Amino acid sequence: MIEALLWGIFAASSLLIGAAVSMRWRLSKRVVGLIMAFGVGVLISAVAFELAEEAFKTAGPSLGLALGLAGGAATFFVGNYFINKRGGHRRKRVGGNDNSSGLAIVLGTVLDGIPESIVLGLSIVHGGAISVAMLVAVFISNLPEAIGSSSGLLRSGWKRWPLLAMWCGVVGISGLASLAGYGIFKEASPDVVAFTLAFSAGALLTMLADTMMPEAFEDSGSLAGIVTTLGFGVAFWISMFE
Structure with missing residues (x-):
């Protein structure tokens, strides 16, 4: 159980790294967009092979899988x-938005991260060990979000220590979500586990399409497609050796 909590915190710790980077250096939109594009590819691979495929293997073709995907x-x-x-719109955008709400950005980041974190804990239940591919996907995808959001919040008047405290809170919530993914589903039936995997897949895929993909393309241009494919390939390669 403690393992799930620690892995969740570790995966979300990249939010703090991203915040620290934004405080120390001013990365260009293009660089952050390319990092985001790589993270998109990694997460697409995780959705396909760590969530959707595993859900199918766990319970086979069923209405529960379809309902889970749609529900997520x-x-x-x-x-x-x-x-x-x-x-909270464009919370992943470098430089933020002058009309953005700090609280909405925090809530949006939590919304983005909860499905990922729950899956980390669930992967320990389902596979007996943390999914390395999913761990890498979550860690990388958090970096551009923290860099973009932090730069915008700093520009809007946030001080460094309150900003770091806010990200620490998000990291803690992510750790608890991973713990919940382990604790709640430890004794769950295969059908419930499959539904949860499919639910997380639906939530993550919608998050990618609604938030990360548009920002990655807008910030990095047509090169985003190549880098996304690279991220997918790297994550797929990692999953093959688990």
């Missing part, structure tokens, strides 16, 4: 809609 997508869509209305 709908849940993220609704949550993201209300957060965007409160000023």
